[in-house]
Amino acid sequence: MPAKAFSAKHPVVLIGAGNMGGAMLSGWLKSGVPGSAVIVVDPGPSPAMLATIGEAGATHLAAVPAALKAGVLFLAVKPQVMEGVLPAVKSAVGPETVVVSVAAGKTLGFLEKHLGKAAMVRAMPNTPAMVGRGVTGAYANSAVSDQQRERVHSLLRVSGPVEWVPGEADIDAVTALSGSGPAYVFYLVECMAEAGRKLGLQADLAMRLARETVAGAGELLHQSPDDASRLRQNVTSPGGTTAAALAVLMAENGMQPLFDAALAAARKRAEELAG
Numbered sequence: 001m002p003a004k005a006f007s008a009k010h011p012v013v014l015i016g017a018g019n020m021g022g023a024m025l026s027g028w029l030k031s032g033v034p035g036s037a038v039i040v041v042d043p044g045p046s047p048a049m050l051a052t053i054g055e056a057g058a059t060h061l062a063a064v065p066a067a068l069k070a071g072v073l074f075l076a077v078k079p080q081v082m083e084g085v086l087p088a089v090k091s092a093v094g095p096e097t098v099v100v101s102v103a104a105g106k107t108l109g110f111l112e113k114h115l116g117k118a119a120m121v122r123a124m125p126n127t128p129a130m131v132g133r134g135v136t137g138a139y140a141n142s143a144v145s146d147q148q149r150e151r152v153h154s155l156l157r158v159s160g161p162v163e164w165v166p167g168e169a170d171i172d173a174v175t176a177l178s179g180s181g182p183a184y185v186f187y188l189v190e191c192m193a194e195a196g197r198k199l200g201l202q203a204d205l206a207m208r209l210a211r212e213t214v215a216g217a218g219e220l221l222h223q224s225p226d227d228a229s230r231l232r233q234n235v236t237s238p239g240g241t242t243a244a245a246l247a248v249l250m251a252e253n254g255m256q257p258l259f260d261a262a263l264a265a266a267r268k269r270a271e272e273l274a275g
Contacts, residue, residue: 006033006034006071006072007071008037009071010069010070010071011037011038011068011071012033012037012039012071013089014038014040014042014074014076015064015074015077015089016075016085017045017053020125020127020129021040021042021074021076021077022052024074024156024158025038025052026052028158029052031158035056036057036058037071039058039059039060039070040053040061041060041061041062041064041089042060042062043063068092069092069093069094070092071096071097072100072151072152073089073093073098075102075103078103079103079105079106082106083110086111090114090116093115093116097118097119098119099111099115099118099120100121100123101121102123102124105172105273105274106274107122107274108122108141118143119140119143120140120143121138121139121141121144122171123136123137123139123152124136124138124171124174124178124179125159126178126179126182128159129159132159132160133160133222134159135161135162135163136162136163137162137163137165137174137178137179138165139164139165141168149164171270172267172271176264176266177263184259184262185214185218188214189210189211189214190210192213193207194206
């Protein structure tokens with residue numbers, strides 16, 4: 001990321017320095033965004049976050065000052081509190097500002113209602129962003145210039161790949177798939193461990209085996225050029241133990257209809273959060 005793309009004159013203003021905002025901030029600083037170009041607005045950041053801000057030479061504020069105009073206004077607060085936060089940050093939106101929201105369900109129409117017409121991006125990262133292994137879906141409105149999109153892409157890219165979608169409605173599907181997806185994987189580990197316990201393994205051993213199996217499989221998927229179906233086939237010997245298990249998981253009433261229903265429920269909830 002070219003540091004010259006960001007400056008104190010047109011700063012990156014981060015609203016909210018919780019888990020996701022803090023992860024993004026750490027990634028920006030490590031990738032070369034100068035601390036002098038970053039302003040963090042949060043009334044109560046953690047001591048660790050305050051230390052990160054101070055060490056980087058960034059600025060921490062409890063509220064947005066009236067004279068501040070953001071180059072990028074990055075909204076990293078929970079969707080449930082977004083409506084209460086936006087009036088206090090509206091003054092930071094100027095003619096050159098691009099607004100980026102990572103709040104699930106909050107549409108561009110909702111943002112425009114509170115901030116006015118502006119260049120805006122809806123983005124949906126996921127929690128592996130905290131370790132630099134996330135993935136983000138993003139949608140930009142027609143007011144976003146190529147330069148602004150490139151700038152936003154570089155900020156989002158610090159936590160992992162960025163996938164731009166053609167329609168805003170696609171963000172709700174991204175939320176259901178990858179935004180909420182880590183929780184599905186964690187629950188898979190829980191289910192595998194519990195099944196192992198029921199087969200007679202000690203509970204802590206079953207959990208360690210399940211945890212490392214999923215982590216290792218994920219890393220293999222990350223590093224391999226093969227797609228998931230090919231990797232699955234490589235593990236599955238005809239008539240073997242894996243094939244016996246997959247016959248259950250891939251049955252008509254197996255995992256696929258469960259995931260279909262689960263993601264549909266998540267997307268519906270994202271749509272409901274839009275209000």
